[in-house]
Amino acid sequence: MDIKITPFNQVLSCLESETSFLLQGGAGSGKTETLKKLLDHLSRSMPDKKVACITHTNLAANEIKARAGDLHSISTIHSFLNGIIKSYKLDIHKIIHEIFQLDEFVAGEAMEDEKEYKKLEHDRYKKKYEKYADKAYFILGYKEDKVLGKRDYDNKSSTANEALNEKIRHLNGEIKDAINRVPSHKITYNETAFDSLRELSFGHDGLIKVAVSLFRKYPKLRKILSDKYDYIFVDEYQDTSPDVVKVFLDYVAAGTDVTFGFFGDSMQGIYEDGIGDVDAYVLSGALHKINKEDNFRCSEQVIKFINKLRDDGLEQKVALKKMDGGESESLESRQGRVKLFCAVHTDKPHSSSSSEQKEAYQNKLYRLIEKTQASVDYKTLMLTNKAIASKAGFGRLYEIFNSRFGQSTNENLEKILSACHFLDLYNLYEAFASNEHWKVIEQVKKSGFLIDSVNDKEILLRSLSSIFDLTVPIHDLTRRAFELKLIKRSEAYDRFIKRKDLFLEQLEGSHRYREFKEAFIGGLNTHSRLSKSGFEIDEYEFRDLERDCKREIFYTNYFGFDLTLKDVICYYDYLGEKTNYITMHKTKGSGIQNVLVVVDEFFWRDYNFKNIFSSKDILSENRKIIYVACSRAIENLICVKLVDEVELSTVSDFFEDVEVLEFD
Known part of the structure; x- marks a missing residue:
C-alpha cells in the first residue's frame, strides 16, 4: 500500500x-x-x-x-x-554611492513604428532628465533649463542624450566626492523608507541594494x-x-x-x-x-473555484482543522457557495474612450454592484476608484491625484503621501489614539525626540495633543510635527518641496505658459479648440503645456487648505481594511467570512480581466490578483462583472451558479 x-x-x-x-x-x-x-x-x-x-x-x-x-x-x-x-562599514563606504547615483540614459531599440518610437524615447528622456534635474538642484544647487520639448528632441536626440549623460557623469562624480569626505563610521541604517546623502544613511530599499552589492563583491x-x-x-x-x-x-x-x-x-x-x-x-x-495541497480556510465550493484560477498545477483540497476540544471539524461545516452576478455590456470602453462612454459603463457597473449588495452583507473587494474613494471618506484626496495622474493615480498617491510623511503621521495618530504609548515613544525617538524624564513625557503628550486636529490642513500639521521632533524630515520630502517650488518659479517666468493657461482654463482645453481660436500651437507643445497646467493645479490643491488630517486617516483606514470596501491592489490579508469581488479594472492600465473566467490563456498577473481576492473567502464568494456576449458563453467554465441581471 x-x-x-x-x-x-x-x-x-x-x-x-x-x-x-x-x-x-x-x-x-x-x-x-x-x-x-x-x-x-x-x-x-x-x-x-x-x-x-x-x-x-x-x-x-x-x-x-x-x-x-x-x-x-x-x-x-x-x-x-x-x-x-553592519560591522563592515569600510566595505559599505566603497559601494554606498551606488544607491545615490543615477544610471546614464540608454537609447531604446528602434521600432517599426517610427512615430511611436520617437514618442516613447522622448517620454523616457524626459523622465530621466527630470530625475537628474531634481537631484542636481537638491545636491548641487543647480537650476537646470526646462527639458527639451518633443520637436526639439526629435531633431537632435543623439546630441541631447549625450549632453544629459555628461551632466549625469558630473553629478555622479560630485556624489562620490561628497561620500569620500565622510568617514565610514558615520554610515548608518536609518530604519526608514528613505536614503539620506546628507547623513550618509540608507533606508529599507537602500539596505537591500547595499547588502546585495556586498554579497556579490x-x-x-x-x-x-x-x-x-x-x-x-x-x-x-x-x-x-x-x-x-x-x-x-x-x-x-x-x-x-x-x-x-x-x-x-x-x-x-x-x-x-x-x-x-x-x-x-x-x-x-x-x-x-x-x-x-491543504486548504484549512475556505469552503469546499470556494476551493473548487480558486483551483481553476491557479496556473501551476497545484490543486488544493479541504483540510479539516482540529477544534479546541481536540476533535476535527466536519466536512458539512465547510460548505458554502460561489456565484457570479453579471450583466451584458458590449463595446467596453478603454482608457482613451470618451468620458461619456466611461460614465455610462461605470454607472451600469455601480448599479450591478448595488443590486448585488442589496441581497447580501459581504465585504466588497475591488480596485480603488473614484466612487469608492468618496464612500470611504477620501474622495477629495483621490480627486486631487486623479486629475493630475489619471491611470497612474494609485501608485502616485501611495508614493507621494509616503514621501510627505503622511503615513508616519497616521501611524503616530493610530498609536496615540489607541494608547499604545510604547509605539509612540519608539517612533518619536527615531525622530530625535529625547525622553529622559517624566517631564519629557508630559511635553510629548502636549505635543501630540496639539497636532491631531482632524480639521487642520494636513501640511500644516506635518510641518508642526517636524518642529516638535515627532517626525523626522527626510531628504525625499525636501526634494519634493524643492521640486515643487522650482517648477512654480519656472512657470511664473513663462509668458507663453500664462497665455496658454488663461485660454485652457477658459474652456479651450483641447488642441482642436485652441488651434481653431487662432492660438498657434502644435499638438506636442499643447500636451506639454497641458501637463504643466495640471501639475500646477495639483500643487495648488494638494498644498491647499481643503486637504486635512481626516482625509489622510480615511485613506489609510481604507488601506488597512477598516471599512466595508477593501482594495485588491497590493493587498493579501487574512480570511473573510463572506466576500464580494468586483472583477473590473476601473481603467487601471496594469490589469486586464477580459476572459478571466475562461479557459483561455490569460496573463498570470491578472489571474493572480483575482486569485488572492477570491481565496480570502472563508464561506461564501460572490463575483460581480460586466461581460460581453462571448464572455457570457464561457463563464460556466468557472461558475456553476450564474445570474444575469438586466437593466433598462
Whole structure:
C-alpha cells in the first residue's frame, strides 16, 4: 500500500540531505504553521543547528517567535541583512554611492513604428532628465533649463542624450566626492523608507541594494553567513526581492553549505518588487519543490473555484482543522457557495474612450454592484476608484491625484503621501489614539525626540495633543510635527518641496505658459479648440503645456487648505481594511467570512480581466490578483462583472451558479 509522505516529512528529508527546497502552498494551506512546526522540531531534535528565519513584517516575526522561542534568529529581511553587514562599514563606504547615483540614459531599440518610437524615447528622456534635474538642484544647487520639448528632441536626440549623460557623469562624480569626505563610521541604517546623502544613511530599499552589492563583491561575507547559519528559511518568498533571492541561491547556496528553505505561493506574488516565482531554480535543480495541497480556510465550493484560477498545477483540497476540544471539524461545516452576478455590456470602453462612454459603463457597473449588495452583507473587494474613494471618506484626496495622474493615480498617491510623511503621521495618530504609548515613544525617538524624564513625557503628550486636529490642513500639521521632533524630515520630502517650488518659479517666468493657461482654463482645453481660436500651437507643445497646467493645479490643491488630517486617516483606514470596501491592489490579508469581488479594472492600465473566467490563456498577473481576492473567502464568494456576449458563453467554465441581471 502506498503511504504518502507528508510535506513536513519531505522538508525534513531535504534538510537531512542538505537540499534547498521550495514549499509551495495555496491560500490557507498552513505554510507558516508548517514553518513554525519545523522550527519547533529543530529546537528539540537538532538544537546544535543554527537557524535563521526571515519574514516580511515585524508582526509575522513576532508571531513565529511566540511559537518557536528565542533559540533561532527570527527577524524581518531588513533586520537580518543589517545584522550581517553592519560591522563592515569600510566595505559599505566603497559601494554606498551606488544607491545615490543615477544610471546614464540608454537609447531604446528602434521600432517599426517610427512615430511611436520617437514618442516613447522622448517620454523616457524626459523622465530621466527630470530625475537628474531634481537631484542636481537638491545636491548641487543647480537650476537646470526646462527639458527639451518633443520637436526639439526629435531633431537632435543623439546630441541631447549625450549632453544629459555628461551632466549625469558630473553629478555622479560630485556624489562620490561628497561620500569620500565622510568617514565610514558615520554610515548608518536609518530604519526608514528613505536614503539620506546628507547623513550618509540608507533606508529599507537602500539596505537591500547595499547588502546585495556586498554579497556579490565579497566572498568573505558569504563565508561569514555560512559560518553563522546551517539553515535559512524565507517566509512569503514570492514577495522577496529578486536580487536577494539571486544572492542567496546563486552566490551563497552555490558556494557554501547553507541549506535554504522557501515558503510561499507564486499565485500570491502580486507585489511588483517581489520575485513572484522561483520556477527557474526548480527547473535547474537548485530547489526541490514540495507541494502542500491543504486548504484549512475556505469552503469546499470556494476551493473548487480558486483551483481553476491557479496556473501551476497545484490543486488544493479541504483540510479539516482540529477544534479546541481536540476533535476535527466536519466536512458539512465547510460548505458554502460561489456565484457570479453579471450583466451584458458590449463595446467596453478603454482608457482613451470618451468620458461619456466611461460614465455610462461605470454607472451600469455601480448599479450591478448595488443590486448585488442589496441581497447580501459581504465585504466588497475591488480596485480603488473614484466612487469608492468618496464612500470611504477620501474622495477629495483621490480627486486631487486623479486629475493630475489619471491611470497612474494609485501608485502616485501611495508614493507621494509616503514621501510627505503622511503615513508616519497616521501611524503616530493610530498609536496615540489607541494608547499604545510604547509605539509612540519608539517612533518619536527615531525622530530625535529625547525622553529622559517624566517631564519629557508630559511635553510629548502636549505635543501630540496639539497636532491631531482632524480639521487642520494636513501640511500644516506635518510641518508642526517636524518642529516638535515627532517626525523626522527626510531628504525625499525636501526634494519634493524643492521640486515643487522650482517648477512654480519656472512657470511664473513663462509668458507663453500664462497665455496658454488663461485660454485652457477658459474652456479651450483641447488642441482642436485652441488651434481653431487662432492660438498657434502644435499638438506636442499643447500636451506639454497641458501637463504643466495640471501639475500646477495639483500643487495648488494638494498644498491647499481643503486637504486635512481626516482625509489622510480615511485613506489609510481604507488601506488597512477598516471599512466595508477593501482594495485588491497590493493587498493579501487574512480570511473573510463572506466576500464580494468586483472583477473590473476601473481603467487601471496594469490589469486586464477580459476572459478571466475562461479557459483561455490569460496573463498570470491578472489571474493572480483575482486569485488572492477570491481565496480570502472563508464561506461564501460572490463575483460581480460586466461581460460581453462571448464572455457570457464561457463563464460556466468557472461558475456553476450564474445570474444575469438586466437593466433598462
